[in-house]
Amino acid sequence: MSSTRKLKIGIVGGTGYTGVELLRLLAQHPSVQLTAVTSRSEAGQPVADLYPNLRGHLDIRFSEPDIATLTKCDLVFFATPNGVAMKTVPQLLDANVKIVDLAADFRLHDPLVWEQWYGIPHACVNVLQEAVYGLPEVNRDAVAKARIVANPGCYPTAVQLGFIPLLEQGLIDPQHLIADAKSGVSGAGREAKVGSLLCEASESFKAYGVAGHRHLPEIRQGLNQVAGGDVGLTFVPHLTPMIRGIHATLYGRLTVGNAGDLQALYVERYRNEPFVDVMPAGSHPETRSVRGSNVCRIAIHRPQNGDTVVVLSAIDNLVKGAAGQAVQNMNIMCGLPETAGLEQVALMP
Amino acid sequence: MSSTRKLKIGIVGGTGYTGVELLRLLAQHPSVQLTAVTSRSEAGQPVADLYPNLRGHLDIRFSEPDIATLTKCDLVFFATPNGVAMKTVPQLLDANVKIVDLAADFRLHDPLVWEQWYGIPHACVNVLQEAVYGLPEVNRDAVAKARIVANPGCYPTAVQLGFIPLLEQGLIDPQHLIADAKSGVSGAGREAKVGSLLCEASESFKAYGVAGHRHLPEIRQGLNQVAGGDVGLTFVPHLTPMIRGIHATLYGRLTVGNAGDLQALYVERYRNEPFVDVMPAGSHPETRSVRGSNVCRIAIHRPQNGDTVVVLSAIDNLVKGAAGQAVQNMNIMCGLPETAGLEQVALMP
C-alpha cells in the first residue's frame, strides 16, 4: 500500500452507538476515507442528520447495504446486530475485503457453543474457524495476518485484560474466578427499549443476567487460552446509571504462598501495550478517565495482604470495548501504526 | 407511656443527609414530636430554610446542642460525625434519655478495634459495651430492652442481611466471602468535598477504599456473630453515579453437596420481617425500587448451578441504611409498632 493512498473503509450498520463511535474515530483518522456507511432504515439520509456531532466532519449519506459497493472497500466494519455479519462476510472475503466484525458472530470458536448462546445455527462455520479473536494484547500477530477479526465484546475486553497476567503466571485458582462488572447504559445499544429509558435506568443500579450472559462463554474461551485449560468463572454484569464506561472488579484466590510483586508483574506484562495503563499501586481507576479514549486502566490490590487479589479494570465500552479496539485491529491488519487515529485524550470532567 | 402522649424526640446534628432524612420520616410519624434539632453552625435558622422540602411540614429552628434541652427528650438521635456522640451520650443516659446513634461510635464492641479504624481512643468504653447493635433482623429482642442502640452502617446493613441465612445454616465457606458493594453518592454525606461534586462523581464509576474501609470490621463483627466464628471477608465498596441506593453483590462458595432450596431458605428466614423482601427466584432488585423506603430487597442466584452462590441485596442507604432503620430501632425501643412512620411506598420512577 502506498503511503499516501487512504484506505477505503465501509461500515455496515452505522446507526447504532458502536456505529457512530466508529464514525467519530474514522472521521479523524489520518489514513482512511469512508466510502460507504450502510443502513437499511436510514438509506439516503445524511449521516450528520442523525448524529449532529458529525456536522462539518463527515459529508456522506447512509446507503443501502449493497454488496457491490462494499466489495470496493479495503476493509469493512460490521456494526450490526448479532447474526447479520455472518450472512455477508463470506462474499466480502472472496472479494479480498478485510473484515472487522464488532458483533458476536465470529467470537466463539465452537459453532455449537455459539448456537447454544445465540439461538440460531452459525451460517459460515469455516469462516468462524478462520476468524481471529481481536484482543491485540493477546493475539497481535494473528490479527496482523488475519482476513477477518472478531472484535471482542466490551465486558470480555475489560475482564480478560484484568485477569491475563495472573492466569498466565498460574498465580490464582483458575476454577473460582469472579468477575463483578458494571456497565454504562450505552452497552444496551440505541434500540428503543423500556429498560434503557432515562426514567428506568438513571438513579438506579441493578444486576442483570446473573443466570447467564452471552459474554460468559466468550470470556471463558479467552481465559482458557491464557490459562491453558478450562477455567471456572462467575460473571455478574450490572447496569450503572451513566452513558459510557465499564468497570470490572475481579477477584482471584492466590494459590502460591509467595505470589511476588503483583504490581511489577502487571507493569511488565503491559509495558509495551499502547492502550493498557497499569496505574500506580493503590490506585482506583475511574471510568471517566477513559471516556472517549481507547485506554484500559488497571489497578491491582491485595487487601489486608490476604489471599484474595482484587483487580480493577476500566474501559470506555464504546471505545476499547468496541469501536476503538476495532480501529486498533484495523490498524494492525492494514500495517498502519497501531495508535493511528486513537490518541484522543479522555474527556474529563 | 400513655397511648396518646407523643414521644419527645431530639436530633443532634440535623444538617447532614441522615439528619434531613430523619426529619422527613419523623415529620410524618404519628407518635412523635420533634422538640429539638441541634446544629452548631445553623443555630437559629428555621430547619425548613435549609431543607425547603420541609416547608409546611416542620416549624422548628435549629438550636445549639444544649444538654438541658436534650435531657427533656424521651429519645435522642445522633446524626453527627464519628466521634461526637460518645462525648455526650453518657450524660443523656444518666438522665434516662434513650439513644440511637447513627454514626459509628458504638458499632464495634472491641474498643481497640474501634481505635484502630477510627484513629482515636474511645471515650466511653463502658457504654460501648452496653450498646446494642441495631440490626433488628438479628438483635430485635436486645434492641427492645436497650438504652442505647448503635444504628448499623449502610454497607453493613445490605451485606449482613444478604449473607445471614447462608451463614446461619453453615452452607458457605465462611473464610472466603466476597462483598462487592456499590453506593450512591449520598453515602459520602453533605460535606463539601471535591470527590462528591457532580462533575467528579457523575458519569463515572470507581472502586474506593479497597485496601480497607471502616465498614469492614463492622461487617465482620456482625457476620462472626451469625457464623459462630471468625469469617474471612473481602469487601470492595464502589461509588456509583446516583444519589441514593446501595446494591451489594455477594459471593459465597457452597460447602455442602446438597445445599437444598436456597430460595425457600431465604423466604423462610425473613418471613416475618416487615422490612426484608425476598424477591421471586430469578429476580434482580433495582435500588430505585426501595428509594425512600425502609425495605431491603434480596434475590438469590446460583449461576449455572455451580458451587458459587450470588446474593443481590438492595437498600436505600439513607433509609434502611441509616435514618429509616434508626426510626425502626426507635419504634422497637419505645414499644411502638415497628412499622410506624415507615410505610412509604418507594418513589419510582
Place this chain on the structure above:
Amino acid sequence: MSSTRKLKIGIVGGTGYTGVELLRLLAQHPSVQLTAVTSRSEAGQPVADLYPNLRGHLDIRFSEPDIATLTKCDLVFFATPNGVAMKTVPQLLDANVKIVDLAADFRLHDPLVWEQWYGIPHACVNVLQEAVYGLPEVNRDAVAKARIVANPGCYPTAVQLGFIPLLEQGLIDPQHLIADAKSGVSGAGREAKVGSLLCEASESFKAYGVAGHRHLPEIRQGLNQVAGGDVGLTFVPHLTPMIRGIHATLYGRLTVGNAGDLQALYVERYRNEPFVDVMPAGSHPETRSVRGSNVCRIAIHRPQNGDTVVVLSAIDNLVKGAAGQAVQNMNIMCGLPETAGLEQVALMP
C-alpha cells in the same frame, strides 16, 4: 357517603408513569380502595410485578378494561393515551361513575381547537363541554360539583399558577407573555422511544416543539379565563436530564408605573391554597424540593427593578402536574379533605 366506607376507585391504563404514580398515592390514601387497575397488555399480571416499589403495598392484578367492572367504581381515573378516555367516559357517566381524566381528552373546551391539535375529531363533544378543567386554585367550586374533571397538563399547571396573580390584577401586558419551561424526561412517558433513552437524554439539554406544543392552547385557554380576554403567549418547552420536575421561568412586562408589592400579591393570592407555596422574596425554587410531593413552589423577581417580572414556578410533573392533582381533584369531587393522601414530604436529597 358514610364516613367509614372507602371509595371504590378504578384506574384505566395503569402501566404508565402517571398510572404508577396514582397507584403510589392511592395505596397510601386513607379513604379509598382500588378495585380495578386495567391494562390490556398486562392483564392478569400482579401490578407489583411491573412496579416492585408496590410489593407489599398493593395486592391487585391488572385486569382487562371491562366496562362492567368499572361501573362498580365510585370514581375512575383515566391514565391512558390521548383519545382513549373519550370513547368510554360517556358510558361511565351514565352509570353515575365520576371521572378524572389525566389525558388531554377533556382539557380544551372548543372541539375544533381540540381536533386541530390532537388530529382527530372529538368523540363526545357534549361531555367535553360539561367537563371542568381541574385546576383547583381557579376552579375549585366547579370541581366540587363536577361529574367529570379534565386534569391539567404538567406544563399548564406550572405556567398558569405562575402567571395567574399578575394576570388577574392586570399588571402585565397580556399580549407578550413568555413561558420558558423545562421538564424532566418522565414527562415523555414510559413508552420506548429513542429520544427518551438514558444515552440520548442524559448529559444534554435541548428545546423541543418550539413551533407549537399541545400544551400551548391549553395554557392559553386557562390564561384567557383569568385575563378576561385573549392572551399572546410564547411557550418553549425544554427537556432537562432528570426524571421528575418542571421548572417554568415566566416573563411578563409590567404595564403600570407602580405595580405595588408583587411578593405580597402572590402571598395573598395563594394564602389558603394547601399546595401552592410562595417562597420568600429572593428565592429560587429547586424542582427537587417538590419531588414526590403535590406542591407548586413559586418565587417572584423583578430584576434590577426593571419593567420585566420573572416568576419561577416548580412542580413535580408526575404529582402536582399529573397524579397528585388528580387525587386532589378526586378529594374535592368526593367531599374528602383536599389534602387527604397528599401530605408526603418531598424526597431530598
Place this chain on the structure above:
Amino acid sequence: MSSTRKLKIGIVGGTGYTGVELLRLLAQHPSVQLTAVTSRSEAGQPVADLYPNLRGHLDIRFSEPDIATLTKCDLVFFATPNGVAMKTVPQLLDANVKIVDLAADFRLHDPLVWEQWYGIPHACVNVLQEAVYGLPEVNRDAVAKARIVANPGCYPTAVQLGFIPLLEQGLIDPQHLIADAKSGVSGAGREAKVGSLLCEASESFKAYGVAGHRHLPEIRQGLNQVAGGDVGLTFVPHLTPMIRGIHATLYGRLTVGNAGDLQALYVERYRNEPFVDVMPAGSHPETRSVRGSNVCRIAIHRPQNGDTVVVLSAIDNLVKGAAGQAVQNMNIMCGLPETAGLEQVALMP
C-alpha cells in the same frame, strides 16, 4: 515564527476545569509545547496525577507561579479565579508575553462597572483598556493584533452569538431582550461547594442569580457594541443537572413588519465562521452535539409566525465557552490556522 518551532505556552492556574480542558486541547495541538503549568496548591505534583485522563499524554508537573518561568513563554493563559490575572499581567506584557485571560479581569471596558460587579478596584486600568474582548466572530481583526485578550464568559458567548445577527440588522426591539440560559454544573468550577455536590445538583433544576449575575454587564456590553446603543436585557441563568453544556433560549420582539428570511440571515452571517453552525430551519440543537467541541450550534424559530423570535444557542461551556475559545484566540493572535487543535468531533452519546 518558523513553521517548525512550537509555541511555548504557560498556564497559570491549571487545576480547575478550564485549566484541565486547556491541557486536554493543548496536549493534542500540533503547534504548541507546554512549558509551565502553575498551581500553588499542587506544585511538584505531576499534572496527570490530578487528571488521569492525561496519563501518557502530558509529562509535566505543576510548578509554583514563577514570573521568570512565565516570561520565557510566548503566550500565557490565565485560568485563575477572578482578580488574580490583573496582578501579574502587566509584568508579562512588559516581557512581550502574550496573554489570554479566561477569567473576568479584562472583560469589562469600564473599570467602574468592573468594580461594581467584582467588588474590588481594578488593578491595572490601562491594560483593561488595551485588552481585546475575544469573541472572534465579532472582533477577529482586533484579536489578531492584540497583546492581551479577555476570553469571553460562557453565558456571554452563547447569548451574544445568538442575538448578534438580529441586533446587527436592527430587527428586534433592543430594549426588551430576554436570555433564558441553562448551564451544566461545570460552570461552577471545581471548587468544593455544597451547591455543586452531585446530591444537591443532580435530579433537580433551578434558576439562580435572577437579581443580577456577573455575566449580565458583560453580555450587555457586547450587545451594545453590535446594536450601536444601550440594550435592555433580562438574563436568567439556570443550573441544569449535567456536567457540560450551555443552552441559551433567546427571545426578541420583531420591530419591523417584514423581517425577511431569518434563517438565511443567520446562515449568511456565520457562513465563514468555522465554529458557528447554523442548523436547518426547525432544528433544536442539543448540548451533547457540541460536547467536547468548539462549536456553537444555533437554530432560529418564529413560533406561529408571530412577532417573537426564538433563538436556540448551544455550546460546551468548557470549550467554546472557555478553553476552546481561548485556544481559538491563541491561534488568531499567533498566526496559526484558527482551527488548529480544535477539530475534535463531539462525543455523542
